[in-house]
Amino acid sequence: MRIVIAPDKFAGTLSAVQAAHAIAEGWRRTAPASEIATAPMADGGPGFVDVVRASLGGELLAGTVRGPLDEPVPSTLLLTGDTAYVESAQACGLALMPRDPDGRNPQPGAVERASTYGVGELIASAIDAGARRVVVGLGGSGTNDGGAGLLAALGATSTPATALTGGPSALAEIGSLDLEAARSRVSGVELIAASDVDNPLLGLRGASNVFGEQKGLVDDDAKLAADTALTAFADLAGRETADAAGAGAAGGLGYALLLLGAARVSGFETVASAVGLYDLVAACDVVVTGEGKLDWQSMNGKVPVGVAGVANAAVRPCIALAGDVQVGNRELRANGIEAAYGLVDMVGEAAAFDRPAESLAAVAERVAKTWDRRR
Known part of the structure; x- marks a missing residue:
């Protein structure tokens, strides 16, 4: 058989x-x-790069990026021809977040400060390595910042200057936003957001309310505060994109990628085709x-x-x-x-x-x- x-x-x-x-x-x-x-399979979450490499081969590029709470973390991206595969969980994954005393759940309060800056650094590294197509696997994130950190790593600016890099608690204070430099950084590069999550960024089906609890947003007040911060961000960045399917993937990383012109595809289908x-x-x-x-x-x-x-x-x-x-x-x-x-x-x-x-x-x-x- x-x-x-x-x-x-x-x-x-x-x-x-x-x-x-x-x-x-x-x-x-x-x-x-x-x-x-x-x-071996994956849907864009942890293991995405290893699974794709097991079938496609390619060159693993190792580096260090900023973790969700600003600590340096090791990371790798896969380069096959002019296509790079990036695993967002390597830079902002739930496994990188501190745990509560019994080790079973994320530490309450940590996600409010957590950033996706390292994911933007991975994308920048892929572009610097010559990639003209970057596939970003979304899943297993420990963050809920709407991808604001990713945008900052690629050149986006805000007032105050720290609003994009301090998680939803800092994002709540945002007064202005400029995405021009970030969009210029990825100009000419095809971005792909690989995820099977179709939730929007905001509201009852959004990132904070649906996925927040598993990341440490343990009560309704915490979820409301996070959703309010993301709403303030989306009011400046684009509410129409916030309503798009997949904008709420990986704590809103999908939203940031869509703002940069990414196409959303099924993470499972991406891996299934690759293998x-x-x-x-x-x-x-x-x-x-x-x-x-x-x-x-x-x-x-x-x-x-x-x-x-x-x-x-x-x-x-x-x-x-x-x-x-x-x-x-x-x-x-x-x-x-x-x-x-x-x-x-x-x-x-x-x-x-x-x-x-x-x-x-x-x-x-x-x-x-x-x-x-x-x-």
Whole structure:
């Protein structure tokens, strides 16, 4: 049989590349004669650059940029020909934000000061390296500044001068804005915002209200204050663009990129095309996907459902392996996933977290006994 293995990352334990390798290793123990193709996936969030590089190759350019709270953080961008791939989470990701005392949630108050300046530095580095097309993966951000920091890094100015670089708390004080230098910096460069989030910047469906809590905007007052700050920013930068689909992606990074003339594309589709997923699935018998937690958010356009959609279009069965499965069979099948298998259920929580690659391989070995019928 021909098997395609196309998982997302298992957040906190395995990258998508590591997860795909572990599943393939376990599957081969049961079915050594099967042809297995791995296609690690991402939707624009953490792991975006690694996944694209695994398929396209290219040159990794390492550097240091300003992190969300002004600390220096290491970063890489991928250059393939005249196209650069940038992962915004490397510069402003949730993983870079301080945590509360128990380590489970972002520290309340930190996001109000957090900036996307480092993402702008990454884009500038890509342009300086000769890129004429820059694809920015949006996802996994710990910021909520409407991309103001990104614009500042590319030359935008404001009054007061610090309004763009101090997160939404500073943005609330903005009096004027000039984007001319930032737009000049990216002139002649095709910008692509890769994200599957279609929320606008402001309001009930906007960045602050929908995604703010997971970043540390823990109560209604904090969300209102952040949304008010973004509104003041948008009143100067452009309210029409603030209403566009995807403007609210990555705490408003989508908005900043749209202001600079970026085109919005699906993060999943971008990666699927880069890794050749459609051709791989068309030539296989079974598709295997997965991620760390398969829950209601997964059913809302995340990688497993995206992979299942590709499989269903090719009339191929799709199954999922996950650290924890929190949705029922009916909902899974409604989203194109025939069956899902959770590491927590099959090997126990301790093994799933302490030995994730070994546990994922063991589960894949068992699952292959059901799904690889020609072994």
